[in-house]
Amino acid sequence: MTYVSKKRVESCCEKAKRTVPNFIKAYQRYRKVYIASGYSESTCNNYLSALCQISLYYDQSFHLLNDQQITEYMYHLRLRKVSHSSIKM
Numbered sequence: 001m002t003y004v005s006k007k008r009v010e011s012c013c014e015k016a017k018r019t020v021p022n023f024i025k026a027y028q029r030y031r032k033v034y035i036a037s038g039y040s041e042s043t044c045n046n047y048l049s050a051l052c053q054i055s056l057y058y059d060q061s062f063h064l065l066n067d068q069q070i071t072e073y074m075y076h077l078r079l080r081k082v083s084h085s086s087i088k089m
Contacts, residue, residue, distance in 0.1 A: 013052040020055045026063040027051070 016023050030051065034044040051062045054073050058065060065073075 011049075011052075012056055013049060016052040016055045020059060020061055022061040022064065023055055026061050030063075 010018075013027070017027065027048065031044060031048060034047055039047070054065065054070070055062045057073055057076070058069060
């Protein structure tokens with residue numbers, strides 16, 4: 001029998017909300033935009049997760065990043081061989 005720990009793992013979005021300056025307001029704003037645009041809950045969560053990940057990578061809210069930072073992050077994902085569907089968001 002395999003023992004599974006009941007310790008909760010912090011999601012990347014929870015960590016970003018807790019640690020990245022100016023993140024929460026931008027996250028909430030984009031969540032509203034995605035929902036108002038008719039995206040499914042799953043799609044909203046996937047897009048927001050990607051924004052959380054890039055914010056954690058730079059320790060800066062995604063809405064404050066410049067084009068060069070975004071390009072460098074996408075290059076980083078390519079080097080890690082992340083799937084194309086994850087990068088095209």
